Amino acid sequence: MIDPIFLAEAAINGILLGGILALLALGLNLIFGVIEVVWIVYVDLVMLCMYAMYFLYQVQGWPFWAAGVVSLGLGALLGIAVHLLVISPILMSPPINQLLATGGLLFFIQSFATFLWTTDHRSLRFSLPSFEVGGIFLPATRLIPFGISVLAMLALYLFLTRTYMGTAIRAVAQDRDAMSLMGASPQRVYVVTSAVGGMMAGLAGALLVFQYSVHPFFGGQFGPLTFMICVLGGLGNMVGAFVASFVMSEIISIAGVIWSTEMGYVIAFLVFIVMMFLRPGGILARRE
Amino acid sequence: MLELRNVTAGYGAFTALWDVSLSVRAGEAVAVVGPNGAGKTTLLRVVSGLVPPRSGELELEGTRLTGRQAHEIVARGIAHVPEGRRIFPALTVADNLKMGAFLPAARRRFAESLARVYDLFPVLAERWGQRAGSLSGGEQQMLAIGRALMSRPKLILLDEPSMGLAPVLVLRLFDLIQRVREEGYTILVVEQNVRQVLKIVDRAYLLEVGRIKMEGRATELSEEDFVRKAYVGL
Numbered sequence: 001m002i003d004p005i006f007l008a009e010a011a012i013n014g015i016l017l018g019g020i021l022a023l024l025a026l027g028l029n030l031i032f033g034v035i036e037v038v039w040i041v042y043v044d045l046v047m048l049c050m051y052a053m054y055f056l057y058q059v060q061g062w063p064f065w066a067a068g069v070v071s072l073g074l075g076a077l078l079g080i081a082v083h084l085l086v087i088s089p090i091l092m093s094p095p096i097n098q099l100l101a102t103g104g105l106l107f108f109i110q111s112f113a114t115f116l117w118t119t120d121h122r123s124l125r126f127s128l129p130s131f132e133v134g135g136i137f138l139p140a141t142r143l144i145p146f147g148i149s150v151l152a153m154l155a156l157y158l159f160l161t162r163t164y165m166g167t168a169i170r171a172v173a174q175d176r177d178a179m180s181l182m183g184a185s186p187q188r189v190y191v192v193t194s195a196v197g198g199m200m201a202g203l204a205g206a207l208l209v210f211q212y213s214v215h216p217f218f219g220g221q222f223g224p225l226t227f228m229i230c231v232l233g234g235l236g237n238m239v240g241a242f243v244a245s246f247v248m249s250e251i252i253s254i255a256g257v258i259w260s261t262e263m264g265y266v267i268a269f270l271v272f273i274v275m276m277f278l279r280p281g282g283i284l285a286r287r288e
Numbered sequence: 289m290l291e292l293r294n295v296t297a298g299y300g301a302f303t304a305l306w307d308v309s310l311s312v313r314a315g316e317a318v319a320v321v322g323p324n325g326a327g328k329t330t331l332l333r334v335v336s337g338l339v340p341p342r343s344g345e346l347e348l349e350g351t352r353l354t355g356r357q358a359h360e361i362v363a364r365g366i367a368h369v370p371e372g373r374r375i376f377p378a379l380t381v382a383d384n385l386k387m388g389a390f391l392p393a394a395r396r397r398f399a400e401s402l403a404r405v406y407d408l409f410p411v412l413a414e415r416w417g418q419r420a421g422s423l424s425g426g427e428q429q430m431l432a433i434g435r436a437l438m439s440r441p442k443l444i445l446l447d448e449p450s451m452g453l454a455p456v457l458v459l460r461l462f463d464l465i466q467r468v469r470e471e472g473y474t475i476l477v478v479e480q481n482v483r484q485v486l487k488i489v490d491r492a493y494l495l496e497v498g499r500i501k502m503e504g505r506a507t508e509l510s511e512e513d514f515v516r517k518a519y520v521g522l
Binding site for chain 2: 164167168170171174175177178179180181182183184185186
């Protein structure tokens with residue numbers, strides 16, 4: 001029998017991991033919900049931003065916040081570039097072509113990163129304290145990314161619900177033509193959406209370096225998981241993706257403590273497959 | 289105010305409008321009637337820029353609109369209330385109206401426009417926080433019209449406003465359109481409900497298989513003749 005304190009710690013770690021996963025899933029899902037294109041390359045953009053963090057913070061010795069701001073801006077620029085250079089020219093093509101195009105970009109980025117930076121794992125060094133609460137250890141390297149993720153998601157929520165552009169982004173996701181009749185250029189809304197989605201990737205990159213080392217194939221570590229969370233939550237459904245992030249992170253974290261980390265992923269993917277049979281539209285899909 | 293000269297338009301290999309010329313003067317209400325598939329919806333979609341014309345000219349107050357995209361045309365003062373209302377179902381009533389005022393010029397006068405729309409359609413004020421998809425058909429149509437008014441248009445295009453409404457509501461809706469008219473808006477309306485629409489417009493065109501077949505003042509037009517032609521196409 002496992003000590004309940006370990007289970008409690010695993011549950012808390014699950015929540016902390018869920019925060020970052022939710023950030024990734026919301027960024028990817030926002031783009032899908034509005035432009036109806038799945039950016040298979042999404043976590044590889046995160047990887048590029050992690051390299052930016054590595055070179056600026058670790059190599060150049062910039063303060064962390066300044067490197068983070070650059071990472072955010074780089075993410076936004078990469079988002080805009082992906083939209084304008086890859087998606088926009090084939091916006092009217094069948095979805096499979098768009099998927100393959102972003103998939104091609106994924107291999108291009110991975111190969112180019114390997115060429116530039118080799119397959120070495122690079123990590124950032126932090127000297128941050130851990131806190132102990134009732135026998136549970138809470139390292140700052142997990143608390144800080146979680147806290148910032150929550151703030152970022154709150155900011156995204158306020159942007160999408162309180163501003164004209166944010167509301168227009170949700171409106172375009174529902175009816176593109178009707179929104180152009182309101183005077184919004186669909187292309188402009190798409191560019192803003194891609195920039196916001198890219199910014200979330202940039203922020204995720206700046207936060208993931210607290211716990212993970214960066215290498216050209218980092219995308220393989222989080223890409224499939226992020227994509228799965230979006231499908232589990234219902235593609236395009238932001239609340240669903242948010243909930244699904246925590247469901248998956250808890251499964252990974254708790255099963256990881258009971259058995260092993262690998263088993264945690266096996267069970268998470270198994271739950272995903274079963275859920276696809278039970279609720280193909282996502283966990284929060286309305287039964288109408 | 290609005291001038292269409294020899295407009296031909298369609299989708300792919302299909303031509304929906306042949307050589308259509310039409311004009312709407314400032315302050316006027318004009319109807320386009322005709323049987324299903326006559327090209328009425330396409331006509332409005334050409335005016336609002338959703339369908340580019342293949343040939344012909346489009347002008348608003350002497351400014352050429354031909355080749356402009358939908359979002360640019362709204363900025364020139366044309367608001368389109370599309371067929372099937374096309375409100376944003378997952379947004380609240382208030383957010384739908386906010387989207388109507390998306391253009392910077394409209395945003396600046398948001399509060400004033402909103403007060404006017406709520407005055408015209410008090411039910412929208414009651415339901416402001418509700419998801420638009422949960423409104424009844426009649427309320428959705430009011431929302432669609434209200435949303436169009438939020439952009440401070442000069443000309444409003446209405447596509448089949450009475451479609452899918454119960455007969456009692458149809459009468460109420462035409463009363464409301466009449467009120468919108470009295471507020472000084474210019475209206476171009478497409479309707480199947482010929483009898484009702486002829487009561488609220490100044491002039492009407494009969495469109496048949498993509499061509500204008502008849503035109504005249506609503507009071508002068510033989511209603512029976514018009515109705516027969518519009519429905520039976522004889």
